[in-house]
Amino acid sequence: MTKAVLGIVTLVILACFGLPMLLLSAVMGSSSGACSVAAAPSTNVSVQPTATTTWDTDQLNIALTIIQVGVTKGVGSWGQTIALAVAMQESGLRNLPYLGADNDHDSIGVFQQRPSQGWGTPEQLADPAYQAGKFYDKLKTIAGWQTMPLTEAAQAVQLSAYPDAYAKWTTNAVALVDQNGTGEIALDCSAMPLGSAEPAPRNPDGSWPEETCSIIPDPTTGTGCLTPRTLHLIRQAAAAGFPQPRCWRVDDHGEHPKGRACDFMMTSGSEASGAQKARGDAMAVWAVANADALGIRYVIWFRMIWTADDRRWGPYNNPFGGDDPSGWHTNHVHISMN
Structure with a gap:
């Protein structure tokens, strides 16, 4: 050795x-x-x-x-x-x-x-x-x-x-x-600017406006629809240097068919590693840091989930099955919106 x-x-x-x-x-x-x-x-x-x-x-x-x-x-x-x-x-x-x-x-x-x-x-x-x-x-x-x-x-x-x-x-x-x-360990991560996202519009009392899936079509897929708040997330993520996501899709669960969720791919399908994994880590941190400003409900990345209710990360149990990088979110950062 x-x-x-x-x-x-x-x-x-x-x-x-x-x-x-x-x-x-x-x-x-x-x-x-x-x-x-x-x-x-x-x-x-x-x-x-x-x-x-x-x-x-x-x-x-x-x-x-x-x-x-x-x-x-x-x-x-x-x-x-x-x-x-x-x-x-x-x-x-x-x-x-x-x-x-x-x-x-x-x-x-x-x-x-x-x-x-x-x-x-x-x-x-x-x-x-x-x-x-x-x-x-x-x-x-x-x-x-x-x-x-x-x-x-x-x-x-x-x-x-x-x-x-x-x-x-x-x-x-x-x-x-x-x-x-x-949660006592934290790292000095000043080498890569993280930045603050521009806040999404709120009601005068600070609550989130009720939004329908009114942006037609979803510009990331060319079909379906998005809420205005989800579109704002996409634009802010792009401004921060993160990849274009895929958002709306036909499904029987979750926020994708409601236009309230996006998957930001870090790889073409395989599990992320090296620079791809680091990029996903960076995006997950950016999303959590800007969750209040953007109206983010939860973030899933690399077998872990952060929720706005709990304000902390915990193990993701993959409730919909699929023992693969997509099911465990090891190839993409998933963001769901309020």
Whole structure:
């Protein structure tokens, strides 16, 4: 495994908007932004990772990616804790490239997995979410991992030359999993402007006007209809740089046939990853940050749903079936309007 030494800087705690698995700062009316989940590789190899309680933005992005993948893999908080401790030890929560003489064989990435050992191609292993998924898949094959000490479970997956090194990261890993669950982690996301949407018209008393599906046809599909508020959402999303959605459709449920919902595709159909996933993350955060201004009722993205009633994200249970990227909303951001 890597000999890299990584500098650790300060954890940024800010007011929170966004996915609980990608807790981003987005302050209304300010220049805030959305963070890329797949952090760029770091080549800082000056020192060995050491136990710490502070992490910078890139490291927290990777930690939240590992937690999010753990949620989708169903390993619970203990599985997420094991994975975080391993990533802390192996890379200091950095997406490391191949480090030449400073590397252990052909190890790469957050978990320092090796292409020659069947973990995947170098291109696949450059994606932190892919490495996390492979780690969890292997962990789930270990009988009794749920009750093993962290070091034993971690070593059963990693086969490290230094199996006891994982133990020192237990407190840090537990803290991040706990903070993620309580919404206390937020990232400084100022690198990408988020912006405030122009508010949709309201009644004098602040309520939303009753609207019919009166925009005919829906300009995104050339058929059906939209409400004026939905059309306003489309225009504001376009101004913020997000893709053209598809909105009205014939259906027996939901808001699409009422002209009150749109799907903003991040891919042509497959599950989003890398830059596509980051773009979807950014749009989900933008939608939540501007929900009050635009009249957004709920947002669904990557197996998670945010509702205006609860003001928080939670697991999406896919009530209409379809075990595919469309059903789980991993290829598009769905926005429904009041």
